[in-house]
Amino acid sequence: MKDNNSPLTKLMQDAQLSRRGFITSASAVGITSALGFSPFSAFAAEPKKGGVLKLGMSGGNTSDTLDPTLFSDWVPLNQAYMLMNGLVEIDENNKATPELFSAWEAKPGAAEWVFTVRDGVTFHNGKKLDAGDILYSINLHRGDKSKSAIKSQLAPITGLTKQGDNQILITLDSGNADLPYLLADYHLVVVPDGFTDWSHPIGTGGYVFDQYEPGVRSLFKRNPNYWKPDRAFVDAVEVLVINDPTARTNAMISGQVHAINRVDFKTVDFLKRSPALNIVRSSGGQHFTFLMDCSVAPYNNNDVRMAIKHGIDRQKILDTVLRGYGSLGNDHPIPKTDRFFNHSLEQRVYDPDKSQFYLKKAGLADLKIELSSSDAAFAGALDAAALFQGQAQKGGIQVNIKRQPADSYWDDVWMKAPFSMGYWGGRPTADQMFSTAYQSTAKWNDTHWKDEKFDALLLQARSLLDEGKRAEIYGELQSIVRDNGGAMIPLFGDYLDAASKKVGGIKPHPMFNFMGGRLAERVWLEA
Amino acid sequence: MKKRILQRVLLGIITLWLVSVLIFIGTEMLPGDVATAILGQSATPETVAALRLQLGLDEPSMLRYLHWLAGIMHGDLGHSLANGRAISDELLPRLANTLFLAGYAAVIAIPLAVGLGIASAIWRGSVFDRLANTLTLISISVPEFFVGYILVIAFAIRLTWFPSLSMVDSSSSFIDRLYVCTLPMLTLTLVVLAHMLRMTRASVTAVMASPYIESAVLKGIPRWRIVVFHALPNALAPIINVVAFNLAYLVVGVILVEVVFVYPGIGQYMVDAVTKRDLPVVQACGLLFGGTYIFLNTTADLLAIWCNPRLRHAR
Numbered sequence: 001m002k003d004n005n006s007p008l009t010k011l012m013q014d015a016q017l018s019r020r021g022f023i024t025s026a027s028a029v030g031i032t033s034a035l036g037f038s039p040f041s042a043f044a045a046e047p048k049k050g051g052v053l054k055l056g057m058s059g060g061n062t063s064d065t066l067d068p069t070l071f072s073d074w075v076p077l078n079q080a081y082m083l084m085n086g087l088v089e090i091d092e093n094n095k096a097t098p099e100l101f102s103a104w105e106a107k108p109g110a111a112e113w114v115f116t117v118r119d120g121v122t123f124h125n126g127k128k129l130d131a132g133d134i135l136y137s138i139n140l141h142r143g144d145k146s147k148s149a150i151k152s153q154l155a156p157i158t159g160l161t162k163q164g165d166n167q168i169l170i171t172l173d174s175g176n177a178d179l180p181y182l183l184a185d186y187h188l189v190v191v192p193d194g195f196t197d198w199s200h201p202i203g204t205g206g207y208v209f210d211q212y213e214p215g216v217r218s219l220f221k222r223n224p225n226y227w228k229p230d231r232a233f234v235d236a237v238e239v240l241v242i243n244d245p246t247a248r249t250n251a252m253i254s255g256q257v258h259a260i261n262r263v264d265f266k267t268v269d270f271l272k273r274s275p276a277l278n279i280v281r282s283s284g285g286q287h288f289t290f291l292m293d294c295s296v297a298p299y300n301n302n303d304v305r306m307a308i309k310h311g312i313d314r315q316k317i318l319d320t321v322l323r324g325y326g327s328l329g330n331d332h333p334i335p336k337t338d339r340f341f342n343h344s345l346e347q348r349v350y351d352p353d354k355s356q357f358y359l360k361k362a363g364l365a366d367l368k369i370e371l372s373s374s375d376a377a378f379a380g381a382l383d384a385a386a387l388f389q390g391q392a393q394k395g396g397i398q399v400n401i402k403r404q405p406a407d408s409y410w411d412d413v414w415m416k417a418p419f420s421m422g423y424w425g426g427r428p429t430a431d432q433m434f435s436t437a438y439q440s441t442a443k444w445n446d447t448h449w450k451d452e453k454f455d456a457l458l459l460q461a462r463s464l465l466d467e468g469k470r471a472e473i474y475g476e477l478q479s480i481v482r483d484n485g486g487a488m489i490p491l492f493g494d495y496l497d498a499a500s501k502k503v504g505g506i507k508p509h510p511m512f513n514f515m516g517g518r519l520a521e522r523v524w525l526e527a
Numbered sequence: 528m529k530k531r532i533l534q535r536v537l538l539g540i541i542t543l544w545l546v547s548v549l550i551f552i553g554t555e556m557l558p559g560d561v562a563t564a565i566l567g568q569s570a571t572p573e574t575v576a577a578l579r580l581q582l583g584l585d586e587p588s589m590l591r592y593l594h595w596l597a598g599i600m601h602g603d604l605g606h607s608l609a610n611g612r613a614i615s616d617e618l619l620p621r622l623a624n625t626l627f628l629a630g631y632a633a634v635i636a637i638p639l640a641v642g643l644g645i646a647s648a649i650w651r652g653s654v655f656d657r658l659a660n661t662l663t664l665i666s667i668s669v670p671e672f673f674v675g676y677i678l679v680i681a682f683a684i685r686l687t688w689f690p691s692l693s694m695v696d697s698s699s700s701f702i703d704r705l706y707v708c709t710l711p712m713l714t715l716t717l718v719v720l721a722h723m724l725r726m727t728r729a730s731v732t733a734v735m736a737s738p739y740i741e742s743a744v745l746k747g748i749p750r751w752r753i754v755v756f757h758a759l760p761n762a763l764a765p766i767i768n769v770v771a772f773n774l775a776y777l778v779v780g781v782i783l784v785e786v787v788f789v790y791p792g793i794g795q796y797m798v799d800a801v802t803k804r805d806l807p808v809v810q811a812c813g814l815l816f817g818g819t820y821i822f823l824n825t826t827a828d829l830l831a832i833w834c835n836p837r838l839r840h841a842r
Contacts, residue, residue: 062617063609063803065609147581214610216791244786247789254687254690256692
């Protein structure tokens, strides 16, 4: 794509239009062909079969495993979706759509759910998928012995039982209208009942295990019996782990790989100059945070928090640190792509006078604080901290930046330092985001913020099935976090991928890089 | 002489043991632990505790050191904490890759450096001498990843002669390996060239100032003959030392080059292990690196003793 900033491209990405929707709206203004504008030349082409898709990916390690309870990085996530299928898929409009669960229905109160298991699906070893396999796969993450990363997210499930051969009844301790979204988590991939050989996983995915060298290279071949008729086009997928951003960029430019994930914000404009490449820019829930510990002084005073929230020039940081590849945050974690995003909340802007006003209200002449930061929090965090330091000063806030070592940042600094930086990869629903990091009892309540009204409303919205009512409550929750919470959220960052123009069918997706991890089964190679 | 050699070997073994102690203490001092590193941001206290117990991290460190040492004595490097696989299974193919690259670079770099060094000594002060010295000095003065990136831009992106990634696996043929390893080999060669060249030149030049060379000159023997046959043998000891030192560097110091070219060698393995707090792997790699240094240094000392009779007797 030559010009990523053209209004049409922006429109398409912002609105997350489907292919058809985009073509209609573009031809309605009658300029598609006139300007020779083709944002993704592959859109017009039909899928082709064959070829070996080579992916250069960041987020892999020699200690990687294909055990779904231990997934914590991008490469295993992507590999898992090549070999195995999830229960529910999040589509490009951020909606939960069927995958191995073909349908579902909630009983009133949303505490009891019936899921239908997809018919006619077989594993790579020829076994037919049934409810038992799904129960086994979910139970891997539950129970006392589980060391799964999503154990606590599944804790509300009190009952998980078969109802007939292809129906599963899930009972929750309280209602949750978003249960299908919860079950879309990438850890929840399905293997045959009793399966334990994680060095050679068997699944129902579009590709079959062939070679696997953790943290280096893997090769998966096409599953000829794949149950999705319109997916998995290439004969084989080769994944090369390239963690170094420069090496990854070089591999892309020199044509050694067809696509790379996690394009560096700093070099994306340089990459974009190459005519053989598309940059795929996905807006989603990834956001960057400045975390104030609300249980200690001075951050236990909301006026201090408000002073700090007004002391940052979000636009400037967006332009410099993210080179514009993101959007402004409004001090709450819900992205524009969320169906419950509150459009009526006013965007908070840089206002040093208001900082001073709030400081005065808190009874302070000036404020001296220490910000713990590291590029481990997010790429460019130290730059953002330095910019904030200069901006906050005008509002009477003296920020001292404490540079922390990157490799122990999440252990020793995050959730421990009184004022630190961090990021969230985003969650598919507002409820998940709030209950992961803002509910007062949440394990990762990284600002130690407690608000009874917030907790009560969150619980209430979770069990409602009325979308209008829910939108109202989630809107209010966003406003409470914005004006009261301990997190300053200046920016949402886009997920950036790059792909050769030879790769067809590649699109933005609100969940993570590489089309929510399912790129391999969705793209094809042009001859 | 035997006593000298025995002493030197014994000293090497003691040094290796000291290195093992230092490695263990060093890794113990790293902040954070493997349980939290494996579980990442999503770790909760319960899952961390469960994983720690499973990995045996609750034992006291002294006990764990003794277990580790006993294992190594039996050739058992232990299991990776992060994925439970035997370390030797993963380490050996990677060690082979690293040794291949180091060997490739050594085969090119050592004759080149010694040859250029001798030539510089012969034509001391000439344009050739100054040029060789300046160019190698430049290549050693910039960090190796920078040299690597320059080579990638020139030969992989502009000229497209070589790949920017040096991925090899068990199915790669010897010729394939030579081809994909060319850029990392060149990087390493450029990095080690100057050191060996200068030492060769200095060492030969120093010997050239001795009286017996003067008498050879007076006899009318050609200059190149004097350098190669009269001066070089006596200049060998320091050259062997610097070659051994650089050989060790080619094995141990390739970490950055392996990262730049995504080469699946032992350096990259160790970097991964450090970020995951996979202590047994870090310790195994550290011990291997230490062992390489000690082995090559001891060999160099022994060779020096062998080629210089004056060193054979304790003073």
